[in-house]
Amino acid sequence: xxxxxxxxxxxxxxxxxxxxxxxxxxxxxxxxxxxxxxxxxxxxxxxxxxxxxxxxxxxxxxxxxxxxxxxxxxxxxxxxxxxxxxxxxxxxxxxxxx
Amino acid sequence: xxxxxxxxxxxxxxxxxxxxxxxxxxxxxxxxxxxxxxxxxxxxxxxxxxxxxxxxxxxxxxxxxxxxxxxxxxxxxxxxxxxxxxxxxxxxxxxxxxxxxxxxxxxxxxxxxxxxxxxxxxxxxxxxxxxxxxxxxxxxxxxxxxxxxxxxxxxxxxxxxxxxxxxxxxxxxxxxxxxxxxxxxxxxxxxxxxxxxxxxxxxxxxxxxxxxxxxxxxxxxxxxxxxxxxxxxxxxxxxxxxxxxxxxxxxxxxxxxxxxxxxxxxxxxxxxxxxxxxxxxxxxxxxxxxxxxxxxxxxxxxxxxxxxxxxxxxxxxxxxxxxxxxxxxxxxxxxxxxxxxxxxxxxxxxxxxxxxxxxxxxxxxxxxxxxxxxxxxxxxxxxxxxxxxxxxxxxxxxxxxxxxxxxxxxxxxxxxxxxxxxxxxxxxxxxxxxxxxxxxxxxxxxxxxxxxxxxxxxxxxxxxxxxxxxxxxxxxxxxxxxxxxxxxxxxxxxxxxxxxxxxxxxxxxxxxxxxxxxxxxxxxxxxxxxxxxxxxxxxxxxxxxxxxxxxxxxxxxxxxxxxxxxxxxxxxxxxxxxxxxxxxxxxxxxxxxxxxxxxxxxxxxxxxxxxxxxxxxxxxxxxxxxxxxxxxxxxxxxxxxxxx
Numbered sequence: 001x002x003x004x005x006x007x008x009x010x011x012x013x014x015x016x017x018x019x020x021x022x023x024x025x026x027x028x029x030x031x032x033x034x035x036x037x038x039x040x041x042x043x044x045x046x047x048x049x050x051x052x053x054x055x056x057x058x059x060x061x062x063x064x065x066x067x068x069x070x071x072x073x074x075x076x077x078x079x080x081x082x083x084x085x086x087x088x089x090x091x092x093x094x095x096x097x098x
Numbered sequence: 099x100x101x102x103x104x105x106x107x108x109x110x111x112x113x114x115x116x117x118x119x120x121x122x123x124x125x126x127x128x129x130x131x132x133x134x135x136x137x138x139x140x141x142x143x144x145x146x147x148x149x150x151x152x153x154x155x156x157x158x159x160x161x162x163x164x165x166x167x168x169x170x171x172x173x174x175x176x177x178x179x180x181x182x183x184x185x186x187x188x189x190x191x192x193x194x195x196x197x198x199x200x201x202x203x204x205x206x207x208x209x210x211x212x213x214x215x216x217x218x219x220x221x222x223x224x225x226x227x228x229x230x231x232x233x234x235x236x237x238x239x240x241x242x243x244x245x246x247x248x249x250x251x252x253x254x255x256x257x258x259x260x261x262x263x264x265x266x267x268x269x270x271x272x273x274x275x276x277x278x279x280x281x282x283x284x285x286x287x288x289x290x291x292x293x294x295x296x297x298x299x300x301x302x303x304x305x306x307x308x309x310x311x312x313x314x315x316x317x318x319x320x321x322x323x324x325x326x327x328x329x330x331x332x333x334x335x336x337x338x339x340x341x342x343x344x345x346x347x348x349x350x351x352x353x354x355x356x357x358x359x360x361x362x363x364x365x366x367x368x369x370x371x372x373x374x375x376x377x378x379x380x381x382x383x384x385x386x387x388x389x390x391x392x393x394x395x396x397x398x399x400x401x402x403x404x405x406x407x408x409x410x411x412x413x414x415x416x417x418x419x420x421x422x423x424x425x426x427x428x429x430x431x432x433x434x435x436x437x438x439x440x441x442x443x444x445x446x447x448x449x450x451x452x453x454x455x456x457x458x459x460x461x462x463x464x465x466x467x468x469x470x471x472x473x474x475x476x477x478x479x480x481x482x483x484x485x486x487x488x489x490x491x492x493x494x495x496x497x498x499x500x501x502x503x504x505x506x507x508x509x510x511x512x513x514x515x516x517x518x519x520x521x522x523x524x525x526x527x528x529x530x531x532x533x534x535x536x537x538x539x540x541x542x543x544x545x546x547x548x549x550x551x552x553x554x555x556x557x558x559x560x561x562x563x564x565x566x567x568x569x570x571x572x573x574x575x576x577x578x579x580x581x582x583x584x585x586x587x588x589x590x591x592x593x594x595x596x597x598x599x600x601x602x603x604x605x606x607x608x609x610x611x612x613x614x615x616x617x618x619x620x621x622x623x624x625x626x627x628x629x630x631x632x633x634x635x636x637x638x639x640x641x642x643x644x645x646x647x648x649x650x651x652x653x654x655x656x657x658x659x660x661x662x663x664x665x666x667x668x669x670x671x672x673x674x675x676x677x678x679x680x681x682x683x684x685x686x687x688x689x690x691x692x693x694x695x696x697x698x699x700x701x702x703x704x705x706x707x708x709x710x711x712x713x714x715x716x717x718x719x720x721x722x723x724x725x726x727x728x729x730x731x732x733x734x735x736x737x738x739x740x741x742x
Contacts, residue, residue, distance in 0.1 A: 009103055021100045037160025037169060038369050039305075039330065039653055042116045050100050052113055055653070060369045063491020064164040067285070077495050085492075086509040087501050090424075090468045096506065098499045 015080035018059040019066060021050035026074035032065035041065070050074070115651055120334035121597055122590065127301065129155040130573040131566070132325055132340035134308035134375060137166020138555055139546025140346030141291035142216070142562030147344075147570040148298040149739060155338055156300050157327050159307040159370050159656075162292045167348055167367055167547070172284025172555040173486035174249055175227070177206070180214035183241055183248055183277045189725040191278060194256065196724065199683055199694070200388060200701065202551030203721040204533055205561050207728045209553070213560040215738045217280070220559070222739065224290040226283035234481065237473045238272070238434050239281070247477070249279040250415055253437025260430045260439035270437040279438075281477070284485045284555065305331050307656055308374055310589045311343065311382040311542070316582030318706055319383035321540035323579030326589050328659060333597065333652035335590060339581050341573035344543040344565050347375030349552075350526040350667055354392070354621065356613040366395075372660040373526055373667045376548055380670060384537045385530040385705045387550060387716065389674035391684035392525025392620070395518050415478045418469055419510060422460040454513060462514055464507035472504075479503045520622035525684070526667060527674075528552060530703055533721070533731050535565040536572075538705070541579065543569045550701070595647075596658045602646030605657040611639060612664050620672055624687045633672045639665055670704065677713050678702050 018040070028048040033041045038058045041051035061083075066075045084098040105113055131147040133140045136158030148154045158165055178184070179191040186194075192210035196203040221227045228245035229235075239248035253270045255261050263269050295302055306327040314320040322343050327336035350373030351366070380386050416433035420426050428446055430439035442450070453459050467475055483489040501508070528550040529537055536543050545565035546558040619632025644662065649655035679690050680698035692698075701716040721727060 007107065009106065012101075012103060017101055023100075034161050035164045037165040039160075042113065045113055045116070052105055053101050054113075056101075058369055060488075061491065062164070062170045062368065062488045063494070064170050066494070067170065067490055068164065076498075077491050079495060085496065086462075087496070087506040088464060088509065089505060090466070090507050091505070096500055098495050098501075 013057040015056055015059065015078075017053060017078055018056050018061065018080070019053070020076045020078045022074050022076065023050055025071050026050040027071060029070065031068065031070055032075060035064045035068050037062070037064075117331040117652070119652070120329070120332040121652070122333075122335060122594055124335050124337055126337045126339070127155055127303075128339045128578065129153045129301065130341050131155070131569050132338045132343045133157070133566075134325060134343065134345050135166070135347035135546070136160075136162040136292075136302065136304070137346065137348060137546065137558065138168040138172075138288075138291075139558040139562030139565075140166070140344070141288070141295060142559045143344045143346050143543075143545050143566035143569070144295050144300045145291065145298060146563040146566030148295070148300050148566075149742075150567065150570040152570045152573055154298075154300045155340065156295060156302045157306045157308050157325070157336070157338070158302065158304050159330065160368075161304045162295065162302050163289050165368075165370065166288075167371070168284065168487065168555045168558065169288045169368070170285065170487045171485045171490055172287065173281060173482045173489075174251060174554070175213065175217055175280045175282045175556045176251070176554045177209050177278060177556060178214050178217060178280055179210050179276075179278045180212075181217075181246065181277070181280060182244060183246060185274070186276050186278060191276075192724055196551070196719075199699075199718065200391070200550070202528075202549060203719065203724045204531065204535070204727075205549045205551050205553070205557060207721075207724040208535075208564045209557045209560045211728060211732075212564060212735075213556045216556065216560045216563050217282070218738045219563075220287060220290070223294045225287045227280070234473055234477050237477045247281040247481070248275070248277045249281045249438070250432065250434045251279040251438035251440075252276050253434070255437050255439075257437075258440050259443040260436040264430065264436035264439060270434055275437070281481055282485065283481070284487075285490060303327070303336065305329055306336050307659070308347070308378060309593060309659060310378050310585075312337075312339075312581050312585055313382050313539075314579050314582075316585035318381075318708065319539065321579055322382060322542040324581055325378070326586065326593075328593055328652075328656055330653050330656035333655060335593065337581070337586060339578060340541075341576050341578055342541050342543060342569040344545055344562075344569050345375040345379055345529070345548065346545045346558075346562055346565075347371075347373075348547055349373065350376070350664070351524070352609075352613070353526060353664060353668060353671070354521060354523040354613055354616045356610045356617065372663055374660070374663050375544075376527060376529065377663045377666045377670070379529065379537065379539075379542065379544075380704075380706065381666070382539060382542070383706055384539050384542060385703050386527050386670070387530050387701045387703045389525075389527035389671045389704060390678050390702060391527075391682070392523040392671075393684050394520045394622075395522045395524050414465070415482055416470060416474050417465045417467060417478060419463050419512075420466045420507070421463055424466075425459060426466075427459065427463060451513070463510040463512050465510060466507055467503040468505055468507070475503055521617040523616075523621055525671065527671070530701075530716070533727050534568040534572075535561060536568065541572070541576075543572075592662070593655075593659060595645075596649040597652075597655050599646070599648035600650060602648045603643050604648060605654060605661050608639075608643060608647060608658070608661045609664065611643070612636070612661070612668055615639070616668055616671075620668075620675060624675065624685065625689045626676065629672050629676045633669065633676070636665060636669050636672060640669075673711050674702055674704050674713070677704075 130152035312324040348371040351371035545562040
């Protein structure tokens, strides 16, 4: 770690990453790039790879990229920490969270 | 490697802009009907115009397949009194719905008369409107003959608050319900609408935002003869010459919201709701009203918890709310037992808050999904929330994380997240229009949520379909207008100025600056002094900071142009607020507290004449007799589309 060369880059915007791509399943078809009305993504310069999340701060969490992905599991929604809902098991009282 | 900084670390440099850069290059298109905004209203306008045989161009900021507030889906087709199970007369129901202040009988009459036909056309195109797979057999409100599913909303009464006796046996008997709201599979709609646009030959220009209207000879108040647009990927300038133009953009979702990050805008509206349609029409000389009205955002500021875009309440149709110990709360459940009442009456709300402090109820509250019958639970979880706009991804995420609606109570954020700030507001004004959904400008029509009284998904669909029909009839009678080159030159100057700079003020800070002015000078506390200070602050933004705006790429350029719209819009609101010397719904002045005194109990209508801000007052119910006026103008209406 101490020998690693570091770049000076600005703070990462919030949310950091509204979705997670699974590169094993995603084939870089860029359907999500087209479906997104905000242009949160741009195509990856390397063909066949998942898109790059360029504007995570503009995501409005409509979910269309994940809902309409032709390869289920390639995009997993990744709610920002402050928006992860809670629940409680009615019988045991055990608390769960997204 | 999917984030920007991952890429940077790996490649040692940021990715190149992935689209060709065409700043200032022009693309010119000529058409009969131009539709600006490809959401629900815009797609319907394009389809209905195109079906009459005229040429149509559609400009859409995102991609038409899922764009707009209704892009992800929709769970209720409201106000459909012409459906076969309805127990109310469409004309009477329209009158009933319009019987509130600052409403609009025109749009409601169109909706109540035509949105059943509209829904049937949606089905023709491949939208799912019935339980054809028999998933919900036995659910209350499901009709086995038609497989339509009536919603509990607007049951025997049409009230937000529960009526006395709600929940008691016989309160909302099935045989007496209005049956005017239908549950639908709205996630199937938008792709079907885009497909139909393409089939009909509509020229869809995705990623192009409308930026200004072109008027005959460039004169404000003259006929609208086209529009300009900006491609947010390439920066290309688009010029559309049209015989008629339909504005079908959404409203403005973020005039008072300062934070552009964290939860996105999430003001229950898409990030793309930035008010262009209304502001470009105003600048062209169109009449605008209701500008002074704004309300605190009750649900769905992205700054609160995002369940249903931020609502703190798990109370969805028929889901009972219980406290931390399982004690049932006296909340309405938007369900069969309370005839679809949506919120507790203010006194009930206050009593619950008091009881929480006394320990009668313990926080947090929960939605008690396990207590529901299987079919009703599925109808709410899978159908209602699975099909309603942004909630599909929410239920999917809950289930993927281990939530089981048959077993688990879903937490509500009522009280524990606090109330929304009164400075977080929704507002922005509406178009004035006539019975053809035509504005005061020749050649300019309007549809959807920016109409006076603009409402829900089916309202946008029905009014879009209607405006498309009327605009198509108009273009058959007129020649192409003359576009004035100097108007285009000035618009290009305006649009590309920020792209010529690479330092100064960027769009996000500028946005926050305007929102702050609106929060300080036009929110809960309204006085002449504050409005004047607000106007001064906005003018300073214009003089001092607009010349410093910069945009590094076409995407940021569009965001910057949206900020310029936001600035104009905020000025319009501040100016209209100064004019109304009385209080009204959504506008409580400290210095003029009288609510709707007779001389002010009217619409305040504004427009520009020679760039001068002018106003007039318009009587409420300006639309006349709804049934007669509608029938007078629609004797040739042919009902459901019968194919090409």
